[in-house]
Amino acid sequence: MLINNWYVAATSAELPGDRPLGVRMLGLDFVLFRSGGSVSCLPGNCCHRGGALGDGRVADGCLACPYHGWQFDANGQCVLIPAMGPEVRPPRRARLDSYPTTEKYGWIWVFLGDLPPEERPPIPDLLPEYDDPEHWRLVPYRFEAAANWVRMEENSLDTIHTSFVHRRFGGRVDPKSAAADIELLPHGARVRREKHAPDASAKSGELAKLLPANRTRTRVSLEFSIVGVCHRIQPTFSEGMSQINFTARTPIDEFHTRAFGWQARNYLLGEEHDAERIKGLEEAIAEDLRIVEKVRPQLTPSSLPEEFLTKADSMEVAFRRLVRHWANRGWEIDSERYAVESRNQALVIPSPLRRIDPHNWVHRTVPLRPAGINDLEPA
Incomplete structure (x- = not known):
């Protein structure tokens, strides 16, 4: 399975403005919610104690975890930890990766990867x-x-x-x-x-x-x-x-x-x-x-x-051949390693913000196969 690609996560009609939607892609869980007229996509589990964010609620453009009420904004930053009180600003490390989204053909597309905007391939105009x-x-x-x-x-x-x-x-x-x-x-x-x-x-x-x-x-x-x-x-x-x-x-x-x-x-x-x-x-x-x-x-x-x-x-x-070419760029998830490592730690797809600011994250990123080892022989 490949990162740094656009994937359809859901239909636009499946995501109302008042509640989140949990989806599974590339063997990982994600959550979608609407904030300020656009769609946000975050990893599916809270960085606090792993609560399933797809079962949470949307309030004032933020996503609230169903487990302890932590609230995350559209960019994945925690803005409220109820147990600490509203007067306490959550630390920067209390954050989640956030993935680019767009709506096209009545579908919600999510870019699962860390490429900057100028390097992302456009969604094809095939319809x-x-x-x-x-x-x-x-x-x-x-x-x-x-x-x-x-x-x-x-x-x-x-x-x-x-x-x-x-x-x-x-x-x-x-x-x-x-x-x-x-x-x-x-x-x-x-x-x-x-x-x-x-x-x-x-x-x-x-x-x-x-x-x-x-x-x-x-x-x-x-x-x-x-x-x-x-x-x-x-x-x-x-x-x-x-x-x-x-x-x-x-x-x-x-x-x-x-x-x-x-x-x-x-x-x-x-x-x-x-x-x-x-x-x-x-x-x-x-x-x-x-x-x-x-x-x-x-x-x-x-x-x-x-x-x-x-x-x-x-x-x-x-x-x-194209699948192999993308894998050769180091974009293929190592599924065997992921199956082992994900047993006792939350793993996520790296996001664009993580590439810019790689330190001070709770979640680790999924293991990827090394670049350049997946060449196919000629037919």
Whole structure:
């Protein structure tokens, strides 16, 4: 799991102004709360005696711990220790790391790392249709998987598996035609592929009525970004008729992943058609999970030759190489050491303030793997 990246922590609607929300990301607990019109994200446990801050309360823009009432401001500094009285100013060491946040696409994104603003990669603009409700109908989706985040994302980047896993996509329709060259990008890659359209009997409902009877080809564009671990998949069924699945994945821990998504369509724009589209989407998610949750090893191999990869796996290889590149920068959590060290001490992701002011903190930071030891061999 990687630090110094943006992750979706929750939907904006999940976080009201009057109470905090506890979330789990990268194997650690965090708490979100609203203060002064913006979202704050702090570690999930108090630096006093480890109380779960997600069970606390929000008062006057500060977060109060449910255990002893310590109050922390939006920047993580303790501003009140009730047992000492309001006249006593808490010492500087009574503070928590605070992580940058922003809201985009109706989601709360958190930057879990210590890079300064000028070094943080921007959240990808992969869903401009979000701001065009006149021409696109959007429906949200969300699910969790008992699978590693890299395995889950690679499955979405794999356009060959659709011919074997997804019934509504036609089932075993000439996967060879899906292979194509990819375009590498600074933080990801994109590909455009064309393949045989599934037989008309594979589609049902209102969508089937709109498709031309003589349809023979389907175009699919796919782009991913390691920033936010997100991707956009856009099949074009016929001229002017298209659909987009935009998904961001957040590691809950090494073996569990949470996905946030929007499906956008430029056909059947009425709300009455949402249920049918959601049903098809949920069916496809279930088909994927039946496969990916049983893939072994659960974590991706440490070198490419440990799997027999082909050109058809080029998007997956590109993603895996970027993951390794970021790990080589010293940004990968050492999960084995963390499992041992976290038994008797609270560990946190380092924050931007900690980089500027590294001394006088209660919580220690998570152990990271040394930089430059995770090179993948050539495919």
